[in-house]
Amino acid sequence: MNNKVVKNLVILGGGTAGWITAALMCKVLGKSISITLVESDKIGTVGVGEATIPPIINFNQALGLDEKEFLRETKGTIKLGIQFENWLKQGDSYMHAFGTIGKNFPFCDFHHFWVRHRQNGGTESLWDYSLNYQAAKNNKFSPLSQIKGTNLPGISYAYHFDAGLYARFLRKYAESKSVTRVEGTVDEVKLNPESGYVEKLVLEGGDEVQGDLFVDCTGMAAMLIHKALGVGYDDWSHWLPCDRAQAVPSALVKPIVPYTRSIAHEAGWQWRIPLQHRTGNGLVYSSRHWTDEQAREVLMSNLDAEPLADPKVIRFRTGRRREAWRKNVVAIGLSSGFLEPLESTSIHMIQSAATRLIKCFPHCGIRAEEVAEYNRQSQVEIERIRDFIILHYKANQRRDSEFWRQCEEMAVPDSLQQKMELFRKSGKAFRDFDDLFTEVAWQQVLIGQGVMPEDHHVIADGLSDSQLTDLMGSLQTLIQGSVKQLPSHDQFLASIQDAVK
């Protein structure tokens, strides 16, 4: 496609996507290429995106970040899962808790034993066997790799943090290495008349920034990938009906819980993200069912402390950019697509895209094969995550509003329909190749959303009734004992501050 060696990488946009990409690029490729980031204070960032999922731990380790410093600087807290309230029906609640549940058996997941135990009359919930869930609901946390004295896995966690402070933290990191920041608004993109490649960005005032490879991190504006190169967008709003959000911070509430809350309302859902200094709140809703004013009222009347600002409205369209990489432009972040924030997957997808770009990084020019592989992987990733999010809407038993009835009636992608049917009939759930979500994550949301297995795996019949009762009892005892020994989440957060004294 192009034989020019990539020496100058230009990232346009300084939101979470821009600074994550800059940080990883300079850490891994900083000695080989020059990296410039252009951002516009005038335009600003979307300013939301405060909940993450466990792979962020690996990402931070790859950057060599100190966890305590990271949490202090971003006012971060611990996230052990997401509690879904009123999603199945009003008054119901379940958690997508990170990590595993119960005990891993070869060839057969733990929940099959739980299903059989229920068929025998057991009344315990699946989450009685989740260390993460029990720690979350008891407001406990400490890093724990294994349950003491056993080979059972310990706690799996992620973070909540302040979006603005996170971008600032990464900016400091990237600038302290080799990234050059240019402040300014780009108002023209110059293309090579023959190849159609982007050659330079022209800023207001006339300054120019040249590059060999450009990363479009301009958020929903998609200035390079869409406006300059014309790459289209697959709209998924027929599966993911929400298209607006309003976000507002509120005063701190103690104790600071170590999980995100997602509370379903009549035409959308509300998030609560606890940080060290405040709570982040937002309402995600369908503009076909609620006006902005109605949504505002729902959000403001469901805060658990005084608001610290006025809510701001964010419009979005769920879907994906048809090609994340075209010619010499790679779209990362909101410019490459957006799935709504229900499972906190966007920041992860930025980290994964930046990692993928490094793995596919062009050497002696940009090759069609590398571009195609990058695009293939990006598509597989986002489609699998899409199905997982649709599941929450589809498998609801709420009949109290048009919105939920329509969600329940909608046709979903075949890939999801098959998963739901297989699980309902047999209890079997498989993680597809390249699926971000584990079998245990699928099992929790399927069961939490009322897709109950009618059968269990034959291996679960290998234990006698009394052996099964003993197994379930001893697992519960181990988990409860382990949770008792953990410090509270507030104590853990205090220990981070102590580390600087």
Ligand SMILES: Cc1cc2nc3c(=O)[nH]c(=O)nc-3n(C[C@H](O)[C@H](O)[C@H](O)COP(=O)(O)OP(=O)(O)OC[C@H]3O[C@@H](n4cnc5c(N)ncnc54)[C@H](O)[C@@H]3O)c2cc1C
């Ligand atoms: C309601 C909502 C809630 C969310 N919650 C979560 C969550 O809990 N967890 C999660 O993982 N993700 C979440 N996300 C997604 C997350 O916010 C984004 O993925 C993340 O912030 C990345 O945004 P971005 O950097 O792509 O875009 P933006 O933050 O919009 O940044 C765009 C950048 O481009 C610059 N720019 C644009 N045009 C120009 C120009 N012409 N010249 C110069 N610079 C320009 C802007 O100044 C800015 O710096 C949420 C998103 C929404 C909408």
